[in-house]
Amino acid sequence: xxxxxxxxxxxxxxxxxxxxxxxxxxxxxxxxxxxxxxxxxxxxxxxxxxxxxxxxxxxxxxxxxxxxxxxxxxxxxxxxxxxxxxxxxxxxxxxxxxxxxxxxxxxxxxxxxxxxxxxxxxxxxxxxxxxxxxxxxxxxxxxxxxxxxxxxxxxxxxxxxxxxxxxxxxxxxxxxxxxxxxxxxxxxxxxxxxxxxxxxxxxxxxxxxxxxxxxxxxxxxxxxxxxxxxxxxxxxxxxxxxxxxxxxxxxxxxxxxxxxxxxxxxxxxxxxxxxxxxxxxxxxxxxxxxxxxxxxxxxxxxxxxxxxxxxxxxxxxxxxxxxxxxxxxxxxxxxxxxxxxxxxxxxxxxxxxxxxxxxxxxxxxxxxxxxxxxxxxxxx
Amino acid sequence: xxxxxxxxxxxxxxxxxxxxxxxxxxxxxxxxxxxxxxxxxxxxxxxxxxxxxxxxxxxxxxxxxxxxxxxxxxxxxxxxxxxxxxxxxxxxxxxxxxxxxxxxxxxxxxxxxxxxxxxxxxxxxxxxxxxxxxxxxxxxxxxxxxxxxxxxxxxxxxxxxxxxxxxxxxxxxxxxxxxxxxxxxxxxxxxxxxxxxxxxxxxxxxxxxx
Numbered sequence: 032x033x034x035x036x037x038x039x040x041x042x043x044x045x046x047x048x049x050x051x052x053x054x055x056x057x058x059x060x061x062x063x064x065x066x067x068x069x070x071x072x073x074x075x076x077x078x079x080x081x082x083x084x085x086x087x088x089x090x091x092x093x094x095x096x097x098x099x100x101x102x103x104x105x106x107x108x109x110x111x112x113x114x115x116x117x118x119x120x121x122x123x124x125x126x127x128x129x130x131x132x133x134x135x136x137x138x139x140x141x142x143x144x145x146x147x148x149x150x151x152x153x154x155x156x157x158x159x160x161x162x163x164x165x166x167x168x169x170x171x172x173x174x175x176x177x178x179x180x181x182x183x184x185x186x187x188x189x190x191x192x193x194x195x196x197x198x199x200x201x202x203x204x205x206x207x208x209x210x211x212x213x214x215x216x217x218x219x220x221x222x223x224x225x226x227x228x229x230x231x232x233x234x235x236x237x238x239x240x241x242x243x244x245x246x247x248x249x250x251x252x253x254x255x256x257x258x259x260x261x262x263x264x265x266x267x268x269x270x271x272x273x274x275x276x277x278x279x280x281x282x283x284x285x286x287x288x289x290x291x292x293x294x295x296x297x298x299x300x301x302x303x304x305x306x307x308x309x310x311x312x313x314x315x316x317x318x319x320x321x322x323x324x325x326x327x328x329x330x331x332x333x334x335x336x337x338x339x340x341x342x343x344x345x346x347x348x349x350x351x352x353x354x355x356x357x358x359x360x361x362x363x364x365x366x367x368x369x370x371x372x373x374x375x376x377x378x379x380x381x382x383x384x385x386x387x388x389x390x391x392x393x394x395x396x397x398x399x400x401x402x403x404x405x406x407x408x409x410x411x
Numbered sequence: 412x413x414x415x416x417x418x419x420x421x422x423x424x425x426x427x428x429x430x431x432x433x434x435x436x437x438x439x440x441x442x443x444x445x446x447x448x449x450x451x452x453x454x455x456x457x458x459x460x461x462x463x464x465x466x467x468x469x470x471x472x473x474x475x476x477x478x479x480x481x482x483x484x485x486x487x488x489x490x491x492x493x494x495x496x497x498x499x500x501x502x503x504x505x506x507x508x509x510x511x512x513x514x515x516x517x518x519x520x521x522x523x524x525x526x527x528x529x530x531x532x533x534x535x536x537x538x539x540x541x542x543x544x545x546x547x548x549x550x551x552x553x554x555x556x557x558x559x560x561x562x563x564x565x566x567x568x569x570x571x572x573x574x575x576x577x578x579x580x581x582x583x584x585x586x587x588x589x590x591x592x593x594x595x596x597x598x599x600x601x602x603x604x605x606x607x608x609x610x611x612x613x614x615x616x617x618x619x620x621x
Contacts, residue, residue, distance in 0.1 A: 086585040092603075094572075095596050130482055133455065257508050257534070260561030271534070278537050330441045339582045345530050345541065347511070356512055367573065370490050371528070373512040382566045410587060 050078065059088050063166045063396040064405030070395070072385070077391045082384045086377075089410035097370035102128050102202060102337045105370065110196035112374065113408040115158050117196045118151035118187070119350045125200045126281055127346035127357035131339040132202070134332070138325045140204035141283040146197055146217060146320045147190065148282065149313040153224070154183040155351035155403075156306045156313075160231060163303070163400035167244045172231055178226050181219050189216065203333035214321040221314045228310055235303070243300035249386040249398035252297050259382045263353025263375055265402060268305045269297030275349035282348075287319045299401040306403075338365055352376050352403050374411060376404040456481045463505070463540070471497060476545070486541045491527075494544055498529075502558050507531035507540060510559035513566065515546075515573045517599045524548045525575060529555075546575065554580040557611045572597035589614070 058069040093112060097105045109124045110117035122144055122168035129136060136144070160177030184194040189210055191199045199205075235241045250269065253269040267274065270359040273293045276284040292308035294301025340346035347356035353375030362368040379402050386398050457480050464478040467487060474493040477485050489497050501507040512530040523545040531540045546552055554577040555562040566577045567586040574595035577583060584590060593607045611617060 087585075087589070090587045092596055097600075112437060133482065191459055252501050258560045260509060260511065260559070270509040273534060340455055343486075345484060345512070345539070354511060356530065358514060358530065360516055369516045371512065373530075377564065378561060381561065 039094070045124045049171060054117070057395065059085075063399065064410075065162065065399065065404060068380075068398075068399070068406055068409070072392065072395065074392065079387050079390055079392065082387055082395075084380060084383060086380070086406070086409050089406050090308075091411065093411040094370055094372065097367055099332075099366065102367060105367070106200075106202065107196065107198045109372070110198055111407060112372065112411055113155075113350065113352065113355075113405045114196060114353045115374065115405055116151050116155040118147050118199050119155070119348065119355065121198060121200045122148050122282065123346065123348040123350065123355045123357050125202050126348065127344060127359050128202045128339065129331070131342065131344045131347050131359055131361055132333060132337065133340070134203055136204040138283070139326045139327045140200075140331075141327045142286075142320055143205060143209050143213075143329070144200055144323050145283040145287075146213075146317055146324075148188070149316045149320075150183045150186060150217070152218075152313045152351045153310050154180045156310050157183075159306065159351075159400075159403045160303075163243075163363045163397075163403075164235060166396045166400045167241070169235065169241065172234055175227065175230060175234075176259065179220075179224060182223075186190070186213070186216050186220065189213070201330070202337060204328070204330035206330075207326070208329055217317055217321050221318050224314050225311075228307060228314075232307060236307075242300060243402075244394075244397055247296070247301060248299045248394050249401055250296070250298050251382060251386055252335045255382070255385060256297070259385065261353070261382050263339060263350070263379070263403075264302055264305045264309060265353070265379055265382070267292060268294035268301040270295055275347060275354060279347075281346075283320065284316075287316045289313075289316050299397055321397075326381055336365055338363060347373065350375055352405070352408075353379055372411060374408045376402075376406075376408040377411075380404050380409055437505070459485050460486075461485070467500075470500060484539065484541060486543055488543045491523075491544050491546050491550060491552055494527075494555070495558075498555050498558050501540070501542070505533065505540075506535040507533045509534065510555065510561050510565075511539070513555070513562055513569070515569045515575060515597075517573060517597065518595065521545075522547070523550075525573065526586055527552060527569070527575070532578060551576045551578045553555065553578055554583075567569045571595070573580075574598065 053074045055072050055074060056069060057072055059067040069085040071083045071085060072079055093108055096108055106121060107123055109120040113120055123146050157176040157180040161173035165170040187197050188194045190213065191197050191207055251265065251269055253271045256266045256269050256271065270293055272293045277291060289312040292305045292312065294305050341361055341363045343360040345356060346360045349353050354373060355375055356373030357370040359367050360369040383398065383402060387395050443612050459480045463485065464487065471493060473486055474490040474497065476490055477488040482605040509532040510529060511532045514528050516526040516528060518526065519523060525546040527544040527546055529542040531542065544552065552575065554566055563581065564586060566580055567583060569575050570577065570583055571585040571587050572595055585592065589610060592610055594601055608619060611619060
């Protein structure tokens with residue numbers, strides 16, 4: 032299936048059995064690369080001695096499109112970058128433009144945004160957990176994860192009509208008022224979800240096959256993480272207790288109590304544990320938030336035509352995958368002069384080479400999975 | 412809303428109007444109660460003069476072309492010839508250990524056509540700093556990979572989309588577009604409908620990708 036090609040390497044001294052090194056293509060059409068990622072692996076037998084990522088198959092020129100749309104018109108496009116966490120993308124973009132306009136969304140809008148974004152984080156982690164476990168060979172968690180994710184998507188659907196690319200938020204607040212039973216739906220989901228997380232945990236956490244496949248696989252220490260700019264759960268799994276929701280709170284995160292889970296070892300197992308715990312914390316945030324959604328308007332006073340004053344702004348949020356940043360330059364017209372998106376998946380993927388060296392080919396699948404990349408965001 | 416504005420306030424309502432011409436903190440504080448009268452907003456860009464910018468100015472003098480704050484975000488505009496020294500200092504001494512993002516902006520009508528924009532973050536101080544580096548078109552900047560390894564792919568992306576070639580980069584080639592693609596799409600003179608038709612014809616076997 033994989034297209035293999037021998038290449039002459041000048042230095043073939045210390046390879047196993049003196050065999051030629053083998054270069055194989057993993058992807059772009061490979062079920063466990065989670066999209067169209069192509070990794071050129073340089074192998075010595077089964078062991079990876081080098082790699083190169085080839086990306087760009089999904090490049091749509093999102094940043095160029097932004098320069099040719101108005102601020103509001105561009106908002107739905109950001110949903111199509113990390114399409115399994117569209118709500119988070121929208122939050123980052125809307126808040127960045129609000130900063131550029133020097134307006135602030137009303138308190139009610141910010142709390143509803145927080146609830147939906149945390150649900151989205153759970154949904155994104157669930158999809159990650161299901162597919163990651165599937166990659167490694169555990170089939171069952173996928174079905175459970177999809178079942179719970181479905182509940183979240185139903186809440187999104189009830190709220191704004193869309194399930195995947197939601198365009199849930201608007202610049203300045205929200206377009207839709209929360210529907211009548213939102214609190215009840217979220218509460219019911221959260222109450223049920225505690226038990227569900229325990230189920231996933233029972234299936235995997237103490238499972239010796241799971242531990243064997245993930246412990247000490249894809250090690251990345253904290254210094255490497257910071258040097259390579261790796262963020263999100265991968266950074267926290269290597270022991271850095273840092274989360275933008277705490278470091279530079281946005282939306283309504285400063286009001287809620289939650290913990291930042293950290294790992295110690297920086298391996299695939301720790302990253303799994305961190306994400307599991309993050310889902311628990313997101314659940315707690317949702318429960319706190321629905322208790323007291325402030326009354327009031329859901330939209331700040333922004334005009335129909337947005338002309339942000341000349342200047343620039345950088346705003347980043349803690350997306351499910353890491354630091355999701357927007358750098359927007361305004362020239363005073365209705366269209367942004369430049370929109371730069373700092374995609375967490377793209378930057379985390381850069382660490383892949385560091386992580387897979389010395390591992391077996393089978394571990395490459397586990398390590399790609401543990402990075403939790405979405406190719407729509409890598410390629411933009 | 413108009414009914415809610417209290418009667419005792421009406422004699423004073425001329426006050427914000429007078430002070431409105433010169434922006435002062437008291438006028439800004441009074442503005443929410445009188446929504447009809449927009450008070451001249453505080454300027455969004457102000458010169459930056461804090462400890463940090465003074466340390467940079469002291470160290471690098473004229474290489475710090477300007478220091479300003481835009482929407483409360485600190486920006487240093489620095490000279491392209493000293494990028495490496497300033498980056499090294501930022502990383503080692505000022506503890507900006509994370510290069511959060513590195514990108515470019517094209518200003519085709521300016522003499523120095525590009526701005527390189529680096530967003531720095533310090534875990535130690537929990538603060539951000541933006542370095543902007545005005546750059547002429549024929550002026551290859553040094554690669555920041557030795558200081559922040561994250562710059563590897565970010566600089567490849569800038570090279571790919573803006574055509575800025577970094578010297579000293581370990582592997583400078585296109586990253587998002589195909590290797591043989593002609594042109595750099597994020598330049599302002601690259602129209603949104605433009606594409607490398609020769610590449611599309613040859614590799615996709617169709618007349619146009621539009």
